[in-house]
Amino acid sequence: MARKSTEERRKEITEGLLEAMAEHGYAGASIKRIAARAGLTPGLIHYHFDTKQAILLALLKRLFVPQIQVLRSLADEANSAEQALESVLEALLSTGDSADPKAVAAWVTIGTEAIREPEINEAYSQALLEIEALFESIVERGVDSGEFDAGELSNRACAAALLAVVEGYFTVAATCREAIPQGTAAQAALRMAKGLLQR
Amino acid sequence: MARKSTEERRKEITEGLLEAMAEHGYAGASIKRIAARAGLTPGLIHYHFDTKQAILLALLKRLFVPQIQVLRSLADEANSAEQALESVLEALLSTGDSADPKAVAAWVTIGTEAIREPEINEAYSQALLEIEALFESIVERGVDSGEFDAGELSNRACAAALLAVVEGYFTVAATCREAIPQGTAAQAALRMAKGLLQR
Amino acid sequence: MARKSTEERRKEITEGLLEAMAEHGYAGASIKRIAARAGLTPGLIHYHFDTKQAILLALLKRLFVPQIQVLRSLADEANSAEQALESVLEALLSTGDSADPKAVAAWVTIGTEAIREPEINEAYSQALLEIEALFESIVERGVDSGEFDAGELSNRACAAALLAVVEGYFTVAATCREAIPQGTAAQAALRMAKGLLQR
Amino acid sequence: MARKSTEERRKEITEGLLEAMAEHGYAGASIKRIAARAGLTPGLIHYHFDTKQAILLALLKRLFVPQIQVLRSLADEANSAEQALESVLEALLSTGDSADPKAVAAWVTIGTEAIREPEINEAYSQALLEIEALFESIVERGVDSGEFDAGELSNRACAAALLAVVEGYFTVAATCREAIPQGTAAQAALRMAKGLLQR
DNA sequence: TATGAATGAGCGTTCATTCAT
DNA sequence: AATGAATGAACGCTCATTCAT
Numbered sequence: 079m080a081r082k083s084t085e086e087r088r089k090e091i092t093e094g095l096l097e098a099m100a101e102h103g104y105a106g107a108s109i110k111r112i113a114a115r116a117g118l119t120p121g122l123i124h125y126h127f128d129t130k131q132a133i134l135l136a137l138l139k140r141l142f143v144p145q146i147q148v149l150r151s152l153a154d155e156a157n158s159a160e161q162a163l164e165s166v167l168e169a170l171l172s173t174g175d176s177a178d179p180k181a182v183a184a185w186v187t188i189g190t191e192a193i194r195e196p197e198i199n200e201a202y203s204q205a206l207l208e209i210e211a212l213f214e215s216i217v218e219r220g221v222d223s224g225e226f227d228a229g230e231l232s233n234r235a236c237a238a239a240l241l242a243v244v245e246g247y248f249t250v251a252a253t254c255r256e257a258i259p260q261g262t263a264a265q266a267a268l269r270m271a272k273g274l275l276q277r
Numbered sequence: 278m279a280r281k282s283t284e285e286r287r288k289e290i291t292e293g294l295l296e297a298m299a300e301h302g303y304a305g306a307s308i309k310r311i312a313a314r315a316g317l318t319p320g321l322i323h324y325h326f327d328t329k330q331a332i333l334l335a336l337l338k339r340l341f342v343p344q345i346q347v348l349r350s351l352a353d354e355a356n357s358a359e360q361a362l363e364s365v366l367e368a369l370l371s372t373g374d375s376a377d378p379k380a381v382a383a384w385v386t387i388g389t390e391a392i393r394e395p396e397i398n399e400a401y402s403q404a405l406l407e408i409e410a411l412f413e414s415i416v417e418r419g420v421d422s423g424e425f426d427a428g429e430l431s432n433r434a435c436a437a438a439l440l441a442v443v444e445g446y447f448t449v450a451a452t453c454r455e456a457i458p459q460g461t462a463a464q465a466a467l468r469m470a471k472g473l474l475q476r
Numbered sequence: 477m478a479r480k481s482t483e484e485r486r487k488e489i490t491e492g493l494l495e496a497m498a499e500h501g502y503a504g505a506s507i508k509r510i511a512a513r514a515g516l517t518p519g520l521i522h523y524h525f526d527t528k529q530a531i532l533l534a535l536l537k538r539l540f541v542p543q544i545q546v547l548r549s550l551a552d553e554a555n556s557a558e559q560a561l562e563s564v565l566e567a568l569l570s571t572g573d574s575a576d577p578k579a580v581a582a583w584v585t586i587g588t589e590a591i592r593e594p595e596i597n598e599a600y601s602q603a604l605l606e607i608e609a610l611f612e613s614i615v616e617r618g619v620d621s622g623e624f625d626a627g628e629l630s631n632r633a634c635a636a637a638l639l640a641v642v643e644g645y646f647t648v649a650a651t652c653r654e655a656i657p658q659g660t661a662a663q664a665a666l667r668m669a670k671g672l673l674q675r
Numbered sequence: 676m677a678r679k680s681t682e683e684r685r686k687e688i689t690e691g692l693l694e695a696m697a698e699h700g701y702a703g704a705s706i707k708r709i710a711a712r713a714g715l716t717p718g719l720i721h722y723h724f725d726t727k728q729a730i731l732l733a734l735l736k737r738l739f740v741p742q743i744q745v746l747r748s749l750a751d752e753a754n755s756a757e758q759a760l761e762s763v764l765e766a767l768l769s770t771g772d773s774a775d776p777k778a779v780a781a782w783v784t785i786g787t788e789a790i791r792e793p794e795i796n797e798a799y800s801q802a803l804l805e806i807e808a809l810f811e812s813i814v815e816r817g818v819d820s821g822e823f824d825a826g827e828l829s830n831r832a833c834a835a836a837l838l839a840v841v842e843g844y845f846t847v848a849a850t851c852r853e854a855i856p857q858g859t860a861a862q863a864a865l866r867m868a869k870g871l872l873q874r
Numbered sequence: 875t876a877t878g879a880a881t882g883a884g885c886g887t888t889c890a891t892t893c894a895t
Numbered sequence: 896a897a898t899g900a901a902t903g904a905a906c907g908c909t910c911a912t913t914c915a916t
Binding site: 498499500501502503504581584585587588589590591592597600601604605608627628629630632633634636637639640641642643644645646647648650651652654655656657660661663664665667668669670671672673674 | 697698699700701702703780783784786787788789790791796799800803804807826827828829831832833835836838839840841842843844845846847849850851853854855856859860862863864866867868869870871872873
């Protein structure tokens with residue numbers, strides 16, 4: 079086995095978990111399977127990660143961090159709150175609707191682990207809260223500019239609703255793709271968002 | 278141990294799975310733990326269920342069937358499509374928002390198992406499709422009566438969006454309750470639904 | 477595999493540990509080896525014992541409890557403190573000197589585990605303290621009757637010294653039998669004991 | 676890392692084993708832990724020692740050789756056999772009673788490894804036999820000078836008894852310090868030795 | 875000398891399932 | 896209908912040792 083740096087190996091291993099998890103779930107993604115997917119020997123996994131959970135946390139980070147950065151850029155570059163909303167939902171849901179199914183399945187699976195593993199919960203909750211905060215900033219911008227009106231709801235409650243829409247499309251896409259008419263997720267979400275925030 | 282009918286035992290066992298799953302996830306809900314929660318001996322579990330997966334399917338049914346019946350009644354009894362929408366969302370999301378967290382966690386967990394277990398997927402997908410069909414019938418009723426206008430979206434796409442909202446609130450509630458301002462889920466969902474379907 | 481009660485199995489398993497430990501030490505006495513010695517399958521070990529350490533504790537008890545009972549009887553039945561001392565040392569050291577080498581090796585091995593495992597330490601310490609207490613009661617009896625005189629030492633310090641003699645013979649017997657001229661342990665120990673306690 | 680001579684490194688490594696063993700026992704003293712305690716990298720350990728067992732042998736030597744030399748000097752410098760006995764027991768048991776607990780624990784731990792590892796057994800046995808020989812020479816000197824009388828026991832049997840006392844105090848001190856009233860070990864041992872050898 | 879990635883066997887433990895009672 | 900002992904495979908993880916660098 080050619081020697082590589084820990085950073086390279088860690089990337090390969092999280093990728094191995096992604097693939098193993100898509101096929102077998104988290105519990106079924108055994109160290110042996112992760113290793114096989116990554117083309118490594120099982121013993122090496124624990125040289126680079128202390129625990130299996132640590133791999134999951136690394137995968138969560140790898141899925142989330144680039145995504146949230148893209149979303150923030152899109153929001154920043156938009157000329158209006160409405161445009162920001164549109165491009166963020168588009169970015170999230172053309173993924174949720176049609177793009178990398180493995181990543182979506184992994185995201186949903188991580189969410190389920192987060193229900194009862196405190197450390198996973200902390201990281202996953204933080205991710206959800208960052209997405210929510212992004213939505214809230216867009217809502218606030220729209221309210222300030224007069225584009226939006228949250229009615230009786232707080233900006234935060236609106237942001238939570240938008241977060242729920244996105245997470246919900248992920249869940250449905252991962253479990254019952256046929257329930258979502260192809261290509262309608264982003265459009266329907268945007269329509270709901272505008273309805274939620276209309277003057 | 279006094280002998281009980283198979284039906285009573287099956288109910289106790291699915292309840293045991295619900296509780297064990299809330300604490301340990303599906304993989305962690307061992308037969309031993311399920312038995313302990315149900316106050317039974319491990320050997321008895323396999324007398325009433327062939328496999329662990331069969332218990333999960335029974336739990337899914339137990340969670341879903343009464344719920345969909347209630348929802349259908351609410352929709353039928355409503356005087357308008359809008360009122361049907363309101364009472365259905367209210368029924369689903371006052372649950373998703375504040376009611377039995379164990380049931381919500383179990384539902385989300387079952388969804389994740391459905392990603393890769395064909396038999397679970399079939400049952401879970403059918404459940405989602407039934408909820409979607411209910412939403413679609415409400416949308417159709419509203420469109421027919423002139424209350425709603427789905428715009429460029431098909432009735433089905435609108436129903437899928439409403440399904441996503443509900444599932445999304447469940448997921449977020451199960452993993453990061455603090456992300457949802459208390460008591461706003463049903464109201465925000467209704468606002469989105471009306472925006473989605475406004476004339 | 478014929479079905480037996482837990483109590484029978486637990487006895488077989490502690491016996492398996494005794495034998496595996498004599499040959500491989502505690503760390504080397506793997507569950508697999510214990511099972512093989514006991515003629516059981518590995519999975520069954522953990523049905524009857526929660527942890528490997530629990531087996532060690534059970535073995536400690538099995539080695540110690542009958543022994544201390546015998547010693548107490550011997551002391552009680554003796555007509556004088558001197559005779560009590562003689563029969564107790566004889567009982568301990570004809571064992572330590574020549575009898576079941578596996579049991580002696582196991583005892584010494586358990587002692588070493590007791591250095592750093594708190595639960596083992598508690599049980600092993602209690603065993604040592606019970607032996608010491610027995611010696612102390614004999615010393616006290618002798619002092620009271622005028623047979624013995626502990627000089628500047630407390631009765632307890634004398635008991636500790638006697639305990640050390642016994643434990644020391646065990647250790648030397650387990651590691652370097654040739655260092656002890658055969659059949660001299662009990663006699664030499666008694667001579668030392670009398671010297672320690674002479675008027 | 677500045678390069679150091681092999682001899683210095685070997686000393687650091689045996690010291691690392693001593694500390695790791697005090698906390699985790701021999702089996703639990705992994706190369707990684709030894710390296711960490713010694714402030715070295717794991718790979719380097721096997722540059723200086725072929726096997727883990729070789730480190731244990733080196734540690735045994737490091738603990739034993741300086742000690743036996745001191746003891747021999749003390750015996751040589753004494754004006755009488757009795758004085759020799761007194762200073763040797765004092766040197767051994769003010770250690771066993773109160774001094775470096777890590778070294779005592781390590782000594783006892785090495786003894787247990789010696790039960791079943793032939794190479795360790797050889798080295799440990801030799802150490803015990805050298806201590807015994809020292810005691811035997813003191814006994815012989817006393818018998819020759821008329822200070823001592825071994826009675827029916829051989830000089831060797833007396834030496835073995837003294838060895839047992841010392842080893843026993845080590846064991847008890849390592850496992851159940853509270854069993855030994857502080858500061859009494861050397862005094863009680865000497866009283867026993869004199870009793871053993873009295874005219 | 876020194877590093878730390880890599881190996882593969884083995885560890886204690888858990889598990890769904892079976893089945894004699 | 897019920898018990899709980901029994902099975903054997905698989906689990907996450909640790910390990911002494913090797914070796915390319």
